[in-house]
Amino acid sequence: MTGAAPVLVFDSGVGGLSVVRRIRALLPSLPIVYAADDVAFPYGDLAEPVLVERCRSLIGDLVAAHDPRAVVIACNTASTLVLSPLRAALTIPVVGTVPAIKPAAQVTRTGLVSVLATPGTVKRDYTFDLIRRFAPDTAITLVGARHLAGLAERFLAGEPLDEAALLREIAPCFVEKDGARTDVVVLACTHFPLLEDALRRIAPWPVTWLDPAPAIARRLAEVLGEEGACGPASADGTPVDLALASSGRDLTWLTARFSDR
Numbered sequence: 149m150t151g152a153a154p155v156l157v158f159d160s161g162v163g164g165l166s167v168v169r170r171i172r173a174l175l176p177s178l179p180i181v182y183a184a185d186d187v188a189f190p191y192g193d194l195a196e197p198v199l200v201e202r203c204r205s206l207i208g209d210l211v212a213a214h215d216p217r218a219v220v221i222a223c224n225t226a227s228t229l230v231l232s233p234l235r236a237a238l239t240i241p242v243v244g245t246v247p248a249i250k251p252a253a254q255v256t257r258t259g260l261v262s263v264l265a266t267p268g269t270v271k272r273d274y275t276f277d278l279i280r281r282f283a284p285d286t287a288i289t290l291v292g293a294r295h296l297a298g299l300a301e302r303f304l305a306g307e308p309l310d311e312a313a314l315l316r317e318i319a320p321c322f323v324e325k326d327g328a329r330t331d332v333v334v335l336a337c338t339h340f341p342l343l344e345d346a347l348r349r350i351a352p353w354p355v356t357w358l359d360p361a362p363a364i365a366r367r368l369a370e371v372l373g374e375e376g377a378c379g380p381a382s383a384d385g386t387p388v389d390l391a392l393a394s395s396g397r398d399l400t401w402l403t404a405r406f407s408d409r
Contacts (some may be wrong), residue, residue: 154179154389155368156216158207160191161301162399163339164222167245168388170365171220175372181214182388186395190297191225192268199268203230204237206394211238214390218371220364221245222338225266228274241371247275247336248358253283255356258328260287262321265336267292275336287325293317293337300339314343315350322352332356 157164157171161184168180185191185206191199203226207219218241219234221227227244234242247269252261261283269275270290279288296317303309323330333355335341341359348357391399 152179153215153217154181155218155220155372156181156183156207156210156214157220157222157388158183158185158203158210158226159222159338160185160226161189161297161339162304163297163300163337163342164220165304165388166338166341166359167220167222167361167364170361171368174365174369178372180388181210181216181390181392182399183210183392184394184399186393186397188394189301190266191223192266192292192294192297194268196229199226200230200233204233207234208237210392211240216240218243218368220368222364224336224338225268228269228272243364243368243371245338245360245364247278248334248360248363249275249278249288250282251363252332252334252358253286255358256286256332258331259285260289260323260325260328260330261332261334262289262291262323262330263334263336264291264293264296264318264321264340265334266297267294269336287323289321289323289330291318291320296343297337297339300342304342309343309346311346311350314346318347318351322355329353330355332358334358335360 155178157168157180168182188194188202220243222245224245224247227246231244247263247265270292299314321330321333335357341361344357393399
């Protein structure tokens with residue numbers, strides 16, 4: 149890793165690599181430390197107090213060890229709970245990942261939008277508050293996909309994708325009402341863009357799939373300032389400079405595989 153201070157990107161698994169891809173495209177010279185809390189994956193299964201304390205402790209230790217310029221919480225489930233306590237505890241910027249409900253309400257033509265998320269995200273007060281604030285006149289369908297993040301993890305690890313299982317997970321997103329159809333699906337988990345090609349292929353009809361990662365990368369560039377966007381890409385083309393897992397497993401091969409997708 150270069151001598152410059154890195155950015156820490158944190159997720160429960162490998163889904164945050166969809167955010168890393170966009171950060172790397174926008175800020176090619178930025179050193180990135182990627183941390184996956186794979187021991188506790190999926191985060192949607194954790195009780196809220198346990199999740200908050202776990203994220204605070206792990207991220208606090210990672211910040212102490214790597215002295216990053218900023219932290220990106222590349223996980224919707226965690227962000228809906230831990231952004232406020234983390235920002236209160238840390239002296240560096242913390243960029244979160246929240247469901248892209250506001251832009252979905254702005255781009256829908258039919259007024260029917262689905263939010264495809266984990267079961268944890270769809271039940272959070274944070275999510276309902278976003279709907280009240282930014283989409284009061286939009287018909288929002290919340291879909292808690294229990295197995296989709298796991299499908300993405302296994303796909304990235306090289307397993308064949310079970311498209312029948314994938315279709316079962318996304319089918320509730322496709323709503324027909326009074327002659328109108330869902331035309332926007334918010335990908336409210338960073339794992340889900342890893343499957344976007346397959347999602348487009350098996351969807352019952354074409355929709356706009358909203359990936360929050362480009363907006364996260366732009367927000368990170370804003371908080372870092374202009375110098376974050378300068379300089380050449382890393383010579384070896386790797387997506388991250390250091391990849392860590394709470395289980396201790398080696399993620400190097402996984403991040404390299406992702407860079408080819």
